[in-house]
Amino acid sequence: MIGTARTQRVPGDAADVDVLVVGGGISGLATAWWLQREGITVELWERDARPGGKIRTDAAGGYVSERAAALMxxxxxxxxQLLAESGLDAAKAPRSAGAARRYLVEQGRxxxxxxxxxxxxxxxxxxxxxxLRVLLEPFVPRGGHAGETVSEFVSRRLGRELLEKAMEPFIAGPLASDPDRAEARATLPRLKALEQRYGSIAAGVLVHKLLGRRTAHPTETFSFEGGMATLIRVLAATPGVRLRAGRAATGLEPRASTWRVTGCGAQGECAVSARHVVLGVPASAAAQLLxxxxxxxxxxxxxxxxxxLVVVHLGLPRPAIEHPLDGAGFLVPRREGLPLNGNLWMSSLFPGRAPEGYALLTSYLGGARRPQAFDWDEERAISTVLATLKPLLNIGGTPAIARIHRHRYALPLYHGDYLGRLAAIDARLSPLPGLHLVANYRGGVSVRDRIACGRAAAGSIATALGKRPSATVDAQSSPALGAATA
Ligand SMILES: Cc1cc2nc3c(=O)[nH]c(=O)nc-3n(C[C@H](O)[C@H](O)[C@H](O)COP(=O)(O)OP(=O)(O)OC[C@H]3O[C@@H](n4cnc5c(N)ncnc54)[C@H](O)[C@@H]3O)c2cc1C
Structure with missing residues (x-):
């Protein structure tokens, strides 16, 4: 372990704001939204000129494409609750009725x-x-070990075939992770909990169905009119949240009962004292400040x-694609040996994503499975995607447009003893009251989980500030720290 030195708190203690949120991605914006709802004064610093972090929508030439999150x-x-109270409900774009189906690649088709x-x-x-192996799941005894990986857990309970054909592509696609290294408890917390509690996943699902647990909040897939940028725009404009775009936090210092945060931006250097600081930034940026x-x-x-991850958008004339594109898209199991992790049929999912008579296909390259794809030049990335899609979708023509976006630090990998790491982080945080880490390396990477984690953080800050959190959410739905997504 690295040295254990902590700085001493120094006197000098008047707070300028109740809470300073550092980072204007969805984690920071959602936390700020929940805080202002509690009547707490919030200032938010975002390093870039534009809030949203990884989430960004590009609309040009009739195509509306997403650089990161494409849907919720x-x-x-x-x-x-957040969508209803912020007015975002009115802008929700539900998934098209014909796009519920999902595909997997199996033996090249x-x-x-x-x-x-x-x-x-x-x-x-x-x-x-x-x-037969899947059907035997209820008879498999509880088991596993503390650091069990996703591959070990799924093959132990459901068999190797289900792991390779269904679970591996799900872990490698939406999570960009590697099931041989991802910790099962951190990545599939709900499935692990079902085994622990009911002895089997199937028995747990059945009990939950009988108790109507999931039916109270059925799963809904949607984006927004104008894409995910609308979510960002509305949250960034929340009255009561003082957004300072173009301002990066550069220093953090604990005082007797506040935190002094220094920063720099177009206006030069500045400093703010806050009773609570939320770091809504990636782990490496939080590390630098800490x-x-x-x-x-x-x-x-x-x-x-x-x-x-590398995101490649291709716009193609619709008649050039023989496949009916009657679904959300497909995921690719590793055993197929293809360079893609997955492909979303954005123009099938939501109306207005491509000009009339064209389709927009969004592909994902890289992840833990093939990180070297990050360094492929534009031409190689686009031609690899096209060559992979052609036989699967029977594509005859050439793309009308291609857009490419790279994220060097796209998604945190819940690899190794991840929950052990989070527990150690929690232990180091406990003697640092007023400091909160709210980003996608804790509590799930999805936009849904980021909003839920923001709610949980705002609740504990409100309590610490002596306000009674006005939560209406049932305790069961609170995000478990360490949950990746499922
Ligand atoms: C390619 C891709 C596809 C995805 N698809 C989906 C999807 O379909 N659905 C879904 O639910 N999720 C999806 N996700 C996951 C989701 O988009 C991310 O987990 C989420 O957007 C991360 O938000 P964040 O606020 O935690 O981090 P970020 O978006 O990284 O935001 C952090 C912010 O902090 C700022 N910052 C950093 N340092 C400082 C500093 N010192 N001072 C001030 N500001 C600072 C950064 O500029 C940035 O704006 C996807 C992710 C990727 C990469």
Missing amino acids: MNFRPEVT LVAVPTAMGAMLGSPLWSARGR VPVDRELAGLLRGIEYAP
Whole structure:
């Protein structure tokens, strides 16, 4: 471990604001929204001129494309509450009725993944042996070890075939992760909890169904009119949140009962004293600010691995694609040996994403599976995507447009003893009252989980400030720290 030195708190203590949020991605913006709802004064510093962090929508030439989050899959009441109270409900763009289907690549062709359990078992995706192994899941005894990986957990409970054909592409696609290294408890907390509690995943699902647990908040897939940028625009304009775009935090110093944060921007250097500071920035940026405060905490944060991702958007004449594009898109199991992790059919998912007569296809390259794709030049990335899509979708023409975006630190990887790392981070935070870490390396990477984590952080800040949090959310839905997404 790195040195344990912590700085001493120094006197000089009047607070300028109740809370300073550092970082204007969805984590910081959502936390600020929940804070102002509690009547707390909030200032938010965002390093870039534009808030939103990784989330950004590009609209030009009739195409509306997303640089990061393309959609939300919500079943959390906190998210429903934020959308209703912020007015975002009116801008919601639900997934098109015909785009519920999802595909997997199986032996070089697309196979639809059935959603109902009965149809799932009857699907041509599974061999008779693989199907039988899934059916035996309720009879598999509880087991596993503390650091069990996703691959170990899923193959122990459901068999190798389900791991390779269904779970691996889900972990490698939306999470950009590697199931051989991802910690099961951190990545699939709900499935692990079902095993712990009911002895089997199937038994747990059945009990939850009988108790109607999930039906109270059915899963809804949507974006917004104008894309995910609308979510950012509305949250960034929240009355009661003083947004300072173009201002980066450069220093953090604990005082007797406040935090002094220094920063720089177009107007030069500045400083603010806040009773609470929320760091809504990636782990490495938080680590940099925390070195003078607690070097061990900074080291724990710096040790969090991130996966790179390349997003490639292709606009194609619709008649050039033979496939009906009757779904959301597809994921690619590693065993297929293809360079893509997945492909979203954005113009099927939401109306208005491509000009009339054209389709917009969004592909993801890289992740933990193939990080070297991050360094491919534009031409190689685009031609690789096109060559992979052509036989799967029967594409005859050439793209009308191509857009490419790179994220070197796209998503945190919940690899190794991840929950152990989070517990160590929590332990270092406890003697630092007023300091909060709210970003996608804690509590889930999805936009849904970021909003829910912001709610939880705002609740504890309100309590610490002596306000009674006005939560209406049931305790069951609070995000478990360490939950990746599922
Ligand atoms: C390619 C891709 C596709 C995705 N698809 C989906 C999807 O379809 N659905 C979904 O739910 N999720 C998706 N995600 C996940 C989701 O988009 C991210 O997890 C989420 O946007 C991260 O938000 P954040 O606020 O934690 O971090 P960021 O977006 O990284 O925001 C951090 C902010 O902090 C700022 N900052 C850094 N240092 C400082 C400083 N010193 N001072 C001030 N500001 C600072 C940065 O400029 C940045 O704006 C996707 C992610 C990627 C990369």
